[in-house]
Amino acid sequence: MTYCVGLQLERGLVFLSDTRTNAGIDNISTYRKMHTWEVPGERALVLMTAGNLATTQAVVSLLEERNLAPSERDPTILSAPTMFQAARTIGQTLKDTIVQQREGGPTAGTTFNATMIFGGQIKGGPARLFMIYPEGNFVEAQPDTPFFQIGETKYGRPILVRAYDAEMEFTQAAKLLMVSFDSTIRANLSVGTPLDLQIYETGSLRLGTSRRIEDSDPDWRAVSDGWSDALRRAFDSLPDVTL
Amino acid sequence: MTYCVGLQLERGLVFLSDTRTNAGIDNISTYRKMHTWEVPGERALVLMTAGNLATTQAVVSLLEERNLAPSERDPTILSAPTMFQAARTIGQTLKDTIVQQREGGPTAGTTFNATMIFGGQIKGGPARLFMIYPEGNFVEAQPDTPFFQIGETKYGRPILVRAYDAEMEFTQAAKLLMVSFDSTIRANLSVGTPLDLQIYETGSLRLGTSRRIEDSDPDWRAVSDGWSDALRRAFDSLPDVTL
Numbered sequence: 001m002t003y004c005v006g007l008q009l010e011r012g013l014v015f016l017s018d019t020r021t022n023a024g025i026d027n028i029s030t031y032r033k034m035h036t037w038e039v040p041g042e043r044a045l046v047l048m049t050a051g052n053l054a055t056t057q058a059v060v061s062l063l064e065e066r067n068l069a070p071s072e073r074d075p076t077i078l079s080a081p082t083m084f085q086a087a088r089t090i091g092q093t094l095k096d097t098i099v100q101q102r103e104g105g106p107t108a109g110t111t112f113n114a115t116m117i118f119g120g121q122i123k124g125g126p127a128r129l130f131m132i133y134p135e136g137n138f139v140e141a142q143p144d145t146p147f148f149q150i151g152e153t154k155y156g157r158p159i160l161v162r163a164y165d166a167e168m169e170f171t172q173a174a175k176l177l178m179v180s181f182d183s184t185i186r187a188n189l190s191v192g193t194p195l196d197l198q199i200y201e202t203g204s205l206r207l208g209t210s211r212r213i214e215d216s217d218p219d220w221r222a223v224s225d226g227w228s229d230a231l232r233r234a235f236d237s238l239p240d241v242t243l
Numbered sequence: 244m245t246y247c248v249g250l251q252l253e254r255g256l257v258f259l260s261d262t263r264t265n266a267g268i269d270n271i272s273t274y275r276k277m278h279t280w281e282v283p284g285e286r287a288l289v290l291m292t293a294g295n296l297a298t299t300q301a302v303v304s305l306l307e308e309r310n311l312a313p314s315e316r317d318p319t320i321l322s323a324p325t326m327f328q329a330a331r332t333i334g335q336t337l338k339d340t341i342v343q344q345r346e347g348g349p350t351a352g353t354t355f356n357a358t359m360i361f362g363g364q365i366k367g368g369p370a371r372l373f374m375i376y377p378e379g380n381f382v383e384a385q386p387d388t389p390f391f392q393i394g395e396t397k398y399g400r401p402i403l404v405r406a407y408d409a410e411m412e413f414t415q416a417a418k419l420l421m422v423s424f425d426s427t428i429r430a431n432l433s434v435g436t437p438l439d440l441q442i443y444e445t446g447s448l449r450l451g452t453s454r455r456i457e458d459s460d461p462d463w464r465a466v467s468d469g470w471s472d473a474l475r476r477a478f479d480s481l482p483d484v485t486l
Binding site for chain 2: 154155157158159161162163169170171172174175176178179183186187199209211219222223226227228230231232233234235237238239240241242243
């Protein structure tokens with residue numbers, strides 16, 4: 001499993017992803033699921049992936065044209081004129097990869113599907129956030145639905161729905177995502193630390209703060225340990241039910 | 244879908260179930276999913292059901308021997324000498340019903356499966372709480388795992404895990420379950436009010452407070468409206484993340 005969230009704020013985008021992959025519960029590994037590209041002053045792009053690891057790694061390699069000799073590489077999404085075109089390129093690459101893996105040969109017990117969150121900004125356009133499906137199509141975040149989750153989405157959703165505010169500071173948004181991840185990690189063994197955090201400030205056209213959050217990270221510990229007490233206090237503050 | 248929770252406390256058991264059933268999102272109905280039996284001073288039993296409605300209704304009818312003439316009925320679980328035997332009877336009835344519906348005839352697009360939470364007390368034994376699987380087997384709640392959920396379990400789980408306390412009053416436990424249901428109802432359209440609440444006080448050997456909670460119920464509204472603010476305050480009380 002996996003858990004990744006991309007959040008659209010007025011001041012920019014915030015991304016957080018876990019790093020645990022598993023093939024059965026007795027075969028777990030750590031892989032980075034967040035990929036970034038940057039041409040300072042011109043574009044900054046962030047891609048998070050969930051699903052079949054062979055599929056998502058192939059997609060990222062193809063986007064970076066790793067089938068070419070190193071000297072000839074020119075990542076395709078670095079030449080897309082708009083975020084929409086970049087999302088289309090990723091969607092098509094994802095769809096093609098899944099189709100190719102399905103064709104002929106033995107079929108795996110699991111599917112080859114993958115889902116992705118893609119966000120960032122290209123000069124001349126606004127910062128945008130997309131969710132890309134295995135079918136190659138995608139939807140964009142809007143004020144009514146300002147965030148996307150992929151992977152194990154349910155445990156961490158209630159706090160996102162309730163505490164999200166478009167005017168949040170990046171520091172608050174990072175805290176919100178940590179709370180959402182903490183609820184998920186406590187409930188599902190297939191989601192785990194370390195986490196990868198990436199901030200993008202609208203208009204900057206360069207990647208903002210990037211941070212790997214280990215299980216011993218003081219901020220993570222403060223959220224993880226503090227949230228139980230805070231939730232209990234919130235719960236106690238509600239009036240008791242009459243019976 | 245469905246959402247039901249059974250909670251074991253030191254002072255007794257608390258049950259809460261929703262009433263929404265659906266066959267597709269364009270075909271929703273309201274059905275009671277909580278069934279109770281009582282012989283005051285001798286036994287009090289509560290059963291909550293999730294899954295195929297035809298299966299769960301058949302199981303309850305069979306338990307009440309509704310295949311017999313009214314004058315000959317003697318619900319089988321009212322003659323079980325222990326909670327364990329009653330749970331075995333329910334499990335076997337559930338398994339037989341599923342097998343019978345599967346055999347021959349056209350197969351439905353959905354499965355005939357169902358899962359149940361069963362709890363209560365029979366004179367001479369302790370109050371017990373079971374989760375019964377479609378295979379007919381079952382597990383019992385213990386201090387390490389003092390509650391069971393069936394149906395849409397994920398959205399409402401984080402608050403249960405964090406705010407549960409074995410020494411809770413019934414009024415607090417009812418509030419806890421309402422918070423858990425509120426998170427679920429906001430996230431999944433196939434879970435809905437009215438809710439059915441049932442309390443059982445250990446040793447009483449009779450059903451305790453029973454209440455149908457409509458959407459306009461003042462306690463429900465206080466929880467549903469108050470929880471967003473309480474959560475936000477809890478969230479604000481955590482230290483911000485450094486970036």
